[in-house]
Amino acid sequence: MTVEAPIKIGEPVLRWSARAHSIAEIESELARIWSGQDLTATIDGEPGRHIPARTSVMNLVVVARRPELAERCAATMQLLTGRHPSRTIVINSADPDGPSWFNARVEAHCIVPREDAPETCAETIHVTCGGEAGLHLAAIATPLIVHDLPVTVWWPGEPPLMTRSARDLLDGADRLIVDGSSWTGDGLARLREMARLVETSDLAVSDFALARQSRWREAIASIFDDQDFLPYLRSLRRIAVTYSTHDETGAPGSTNLVKPVYHVGWLASRLGLSVHKPLAPVTGHGHGHGHGAARAARSVMSRGVAATLSDGRGEVAVVVRPVASQTPAGTTLRVELLAERRGSELRADVTAEAETVHVRVWQDGVEAMERHFRAPRRTEVELLAEAIESGRRDPVAVGALRSAAAIIGPAGSGA
Amino acid sequence: MAVTRQPKRAATPKVKDPAPLVAPPDQPIPAQPAPRPKDAPKTMKELRLARAGKRASRAKPATNVLRDGLRLARIPDPSILVLFGATGDLAHRKVLPALYHLWRTDLLPHEFRVLAIGRRPFDDETFRADVKASLEKFSRLLPLDTAAWRSFQERITYQHLDFEDPAGFDSLATRLETIDQEHGTRGNRLFYLATQPSQFADLVGQLGRVGLDHERLESGWRRIVIEKPFGHDLDSAKRLNREVGKVFRESQVYRIDHYLGKETVRNLLVFRFGNGIFEPLWNRRYVDHVQITVAESIGIENRGAFYEQTGASRDVLQNHLLQLVCLIAMEPPATFEANALRDEKVKVLRAISSDPLDPATDAVRGQYGPGWVAATQVPGYRKEAEVDPASETETFVAARLTIDDWRWSGVPFYVRTGKRLPKRATEIAIQYREVPHRLFKEEGIAPDANLLAIRIQPDEGIMLRFGAKVPGLQLDVRAVTMDFTYGSAFNVDSPDAYETLILDALQGDASLFTRADEVEEAWGIVDPIISAWADSPPPDFPNYDAGTWGPEAADDLPVRDGRRWRRF
Numbered sequence: 001m002t003v004e005a006p007i008k009i010g011e012p013v014l015r016w017s018a019r020a021h022s023i024a025e026i027e028s029e030l031a032r033i034w035s036g037q038d039l040t041a042t043i044d045g046e047p048g049r050h051i052p053a054r055t056s057v058m059n060l061v062v063v064a065r066r067p068e069l070a071e072r073c074a075a076t077m078q079l080l081t082g083r084h085p086s087r088t089i090v091i092n093s094a095d096p097d098g099p100s101w102f103n104a105r106v107e108a109h110c111i112v113p114r115e116d117a118p119e120t121c122a123e124t125i126h127v128t129c130g131g132e133a134g135l136h137l138a139a140i141a142t143p144l145i146v147h148d149l150p151v152t153v154w155w156p157g158e159p160p161l162m163t164r165s166a167r168d169l170l171d172g173a174d175r176l177i178v179d180g181s182s183w184t185g186d187g188l189a190r191l192r193e194m195a196r197l198v199e200t201s202d203l204a205v206s207d208f209a210l211a212r213q214s215r216w217r218e219a220i221a222s223i224f225d226d227q228d229f230l231p232y233l234r235s236l237r238r239i240a241v242t243y244s245t246h247d248e249t250g251a252p253g254s255t256n257l258v259k260p261v262y263h264v265g266w267l268a269s270r271l272g273l274s275v276h277k278p279l280a281p282v283t284g285h286g287h288g289h290g291h292g293a294a295r296a297a298r299s300v301m302s303r304g305v306a307a308t309l310s311d312g313r314g315e316v317a318v319v320v321r322p323v324a325s326q327t328p329a330g331t332t333l334r335v336e337l338l339a340e341r342r343g344s345e346l347r348a349d350v351t352a353e354a355e356t357v358h359v360r361v362w363q364d365g366v367e368a369m370e371r372h373f374r375a376p377r378r379t380e381v382e383l384l385a386e387a388i389e390s391g392r393r394d395p396v397a398v399g400a401l402r403s404a405a406a407i408i409g410p411a412g413s414g415a
Numbered sequence: 416m417a418v419t420r421q422p423k424r425a426a427t428p429k430v431k432d433p434a435p436l437v438a439p440p441d442q443p444i445p446a447q448p449a450p451r452p453k454d455a456p457k458t459m460k461e462l463r464l465a466r467a468g469k470r471a472s473r474a475k476p477a478t479n480v481l482r483d484g485l486r487l488a489r490i491p492d493p494s495i496l497v498l499f500g501a502t503g504d505l506a507h508r509k510v511l512p513a514l515y516h517l518w519r520t521d522l523l524p525h526e527f528r529v530l531a532i533g534r535r536p537f538d539d540e541t542f543r544a545d546v547k548a549s550l551e552k553f554s555r556l557l558p559l560d561t562a563a564w565r566s567f568q569e570r571i572t573y574q575h576l577d578f579e580d581p582a583g584f585d586s587l588a589t590r591l592e593t594i595d596q597e598h599g600t601r602g603n604r605l606f607y608l609a610t611q612p613s614q615f616a617d618l619v620g621q622l623g624r625v626g627l628d629h630e631r632l633e634s635g636w637r638r639i640v641i642e643k644p645f646g647h648d649l650d651s652a653k654r655l656n657r658e659v660g661k662v663f664r665e666s667q668v669y670r671i672d673h674y675l676g677k678e679t680v681r682n683l684l685v686f687r688f689g690n691g692i693f694e695p696l697w698n699r700r701y702v703d704h705v706q707i708t709v710a711e712s713i714g715i716e717n718r719g720a721f722y723e724q725t726g727a728s729r730d731v732l733q734n735h736l737l738q739l740v741c742l743i744a745m746e747p748p749a750t751f752e753a754n755a756l757r758d759e760k761v762k763v764l765r766a767i768s769s770d771p772l773d774p775a776t777d778a779v780r781g782q783y784g785p786g787w788v789a790a791t792q793v794p795g796y797r798k799e800a801e802v803d804p805a806s807e808t809e810t811f812v813a814a815r816l817t818i819d820d821w822r823w824s825g826v827p828f829y830v831r832t833g834k835r836l837p838k839r840a841t842e843i844a845i846q847y848r849e850v851p852h853r854l855f856k857e858e859g860i861a862p863d864a865n866l867l868a869i870r871i872q873p874d875e876g877i878m879l880r881f882g883a884k885v886p887g888l889q890l891d892v893r894a895v896t897m898d899f900t901y902g903s904a905f906n907v908d909s910p911d912a913y914e915t916l917i918l919d920a921l922q923g924d925a926s927l928f929t930r931a932d933e934v935e936e937a938w939g940i941v942d943p944i945i946s947a948w949a950d951s952p953p954p955d956f957p958n959y960d961a962g963t964w965g966p967e968a969a970d971d972l973p974v975r976d977g978r979r980w981r982r983f
Binding site: 114214215217218220221222224225230231233234267270271356370371372373374375376394395396399 | 477478479480481482483484485489490492493521524525526599908
């Protein structure tokens with residue numbers, strides 16, 4: 001049915017809403033939206049003209065396993081202002097062991113992006129289902145997808161990537177959007193699974209955890225824009241990434257490591273580094289060189305995990321270590337690089353300070369460069385907008401993921 | 416006593432029994448040795464590898480592989496933007512809002528400073544207040560972001576400078592060095608000339624005199640942005656290029672034609688060279704003719720004095736229109752690199768000028784009289800402020816261009832631009848040929864030839880017209896359109912052209928800027944028309960009413976060839 005709502009420039013308004021209890025009913029409601037005469041508006045002074053659907057661009061399937069997650073996703077999508085996909089299907093499946101049931105709400109949200117722009121609409125289908133019906137995600141999404149348009153699956157929370165249900169859904173998708181930094185534990189097992197998915201399919205992957213660090217990558221890359229420092233790039237000998245933990249021991253597995261490991265994965269993939277020894281917990285004494293009680297107190301904190309990479313000429317030591325901090329757990333706090341070339345040494349220290357990334361470089365012990373990069377924390381809305389408008393596979397993301405998985409090592413290895 | 420270090424010289428190798436320059440009379444003259452191939456082995460190692468079937472690998476120039484594939488726009492190096500003419504209209508309407516937006520979206524380096532140069536006796540605070548007022552008027556996103564503005568304004572300083580006072584430039588050089596030391600801008604400077612064109616040469620000369628052009632080792636880069644018009648005619652353009660060239664190398668010079676920074680103009684390149692289906696149809700075999708219209712409904716907007724000196728030919732034809740012709744007609748460049756792109760554009764301009772325009776038959780000028788535009792009565796050009804009541808300046812120009820190359824031979828390009836036309840519209844129309852054999856010949860059902868229209872403003876988009884059968888038992892064919900509108904596909908705001916171009920200049924990417932030879936070639940096309948018109952005053956000015964599509968003679972340009980202008 002038509003919803004009377006005043007038009008506000010730049011804000012999507014609900015123009016159509018209907019209920020359905022089957023896929024067939026949803027299809028029929030969708031047809032009514034666009035073929036009926038109900039959804040009309042005065043455009044260019046011409047009354048009763050049909051509102052066009054958005055010209056392009058894609059289907060978005062959101063798999064939200066919990067109602068609160070579905071609500072959060074819906075709220076995020078509302079804020080996409082003007083970047084809505086043509087059709088969004090939000091699937092919220094619950095109670096897999098109960099009886100099968102299926103409910104849906106079909107909506108059309110319309111937006112006038114600017115005073116002088118035409119109003120366009122996008123459809124949202126909220127599906128809530130339970131029992132066996134909710135286990136077959138592909139059976140719900142596939143018939144509702146606008147064919148010939150790309151399909152992006154946004155899977156907040158913990159996507160069970162290796163399950164049959166997920167594989168079936170992702171077989172028909174072009175892109176998967178996840179947030180690796182929200183995964184439980186250290187998140188590395190799921191990162192490995194995602195790498196395997198990318199290796200065995202054409203799926204493009206957008207991970208908010210990787211996207212959030214784009215300004216870090218820019219800052220690190222900027223060091224080697226300097227022609228004096230560029231030759232050191234191929235002579236890295238050490239990569240150290242420090243991340244925040246809320247766990248007082250910082251023990252491996254207690255904090256999500258996806259973001260810090262992505263840093264190493266990105267550097268390794270760009271520099272063509274191979275894995276000599278995958279990540280494993282650093283054994284031995286904790287930090288500090290004191291004695292007695294002071295040393296015992298300091299050595300409680302884990303020394304993190306370490307790996308050894310190789311550039312064909314020498315080894316590159318990698319250490320990913322925790323530091324107790326108030327910042328969200330798993331956040332990268334510092335990336336240190338050490339490169340040695342013909343008896344000369346280059347040290348780079350990249351740190352986060354509030355909303356700034358600070359780069360300092362020393363050449364043979366002399367400070368040679370200092371720069372700041374503004375890096376405000378990107379919201380989920382911004383990340384989602386970027387992800388759904390991405391084209392094909394991003395080679396940087398694929399490379400970083402592939403290398404990160406290699407650095408983590410096979411299942412059952414140390415990390 | 417100063418000791419000058421002599422450069423090391425390589426020791427001259429001793430040569431055993433050098434071959435005699437002249438052969439002894441009893442011996443045959445040795446054959447001239449064959450010229451050495453460029454890739455012939457030069458060292459023993461190369462020779463050994465060559466014999467073993469291998470080639471010594473040449474050291475590739477190192478590149479920063481960490482840059483590869485980064486999706487974010489690269490943050491430019493720490494730098495100072497030195498804005499000459501900072502109190503002027505252009506600076507306040509375009510340059511400063513663009514800088515603010517770049518700053519707001521985190522695209523400028525933290526170590527960035529704007530040194531605003533002007534003649535007015537402002538201090539930093541009054542100038543910043545002035546900038547804020549302008550942003551509140553001209554920013555494309557309002558209200559202003561308070562936090563972004565606060566941090567941006569801290570980076571703006573004002574320096575009073577009389578351009579005719581050489582000492583002022585000495586103190587400018589000192590001030591820039593101080594800013595470098597205090598704010599870590601590392602000697603990188605972008606000089607932006609947003610002044611009267613007549614001041615360009617003097618400003619450049621002064622910058623050279625105090626050494627601000629020099630890119631010394633480890634002293635940072637120096638670039639200069641020059642706003643159009645680049646000269647008043649071919650001679651003055653050459654003169655300006657020569658003066659600029661005395662101080663700056665061409666690679667340091669960024670000539671802005673803001674049209675090239677517009678999102679839809681940039682999309683022309685993507686449309687042509689990023690899609691496989693159009694390029695095979697982009698030639699004389701399929702295209703009947705091309706029309707480019709840059710129509711403005713506004714008048715001269717209090718710029719009477721400026722417009723009297725320029726007119727439509729200099730203001731739009733010589734730059735915007737010819738740039739659009741270049742982008743439509745150019746061959747695919749080998750790379751998307753600045754010089755590759757500009758080389759191809761220059762070839763188009765040369766191909767146009769190889770058959771010079773006949774001002775009497777290939778070009779039409781016009782000047783608007785009073786009339787009605789958008790339901791408002793407007794005065795004629797000669798009644799505008801700062802305009803000579805007997806002005807002979809043209810406010811409309813139309814031309815028929817031919818491009819004498821393999822691709823476009825025989826395909827006319829009709830271009831037109833004017834003030835006080837019925838509506839604002841910039842569009843490129845590719846009119847395809849009729850089908851070779853008319854299957855549907857009957858009166859009323861013969862379909863129109865296909866048309867591809869690329870709208871640049873307003874409603875940026877692309878429209879393809881083709882024939883379709885009208886549903887029913889009868890065979891009726893009607894023209895229908897497939898219409899792509901940017902606004903409905905990408906509902907996000909595009910950056911302003913100045914944002915794109917300033918960021919490019921800070922990053923050292925000259926792809927969207929005009930090269931010296933390009934400017935001169937474009938003047939070479941327009942100059943004969945302007946000269947001929949200067950020699951023969953227009954007998955019928957004003958010759959079109961405001962709110963109409965220009966003088967009747969303009970309609971005749973395509974009509975003589977059996978074609979007509981597109982109706983908007």
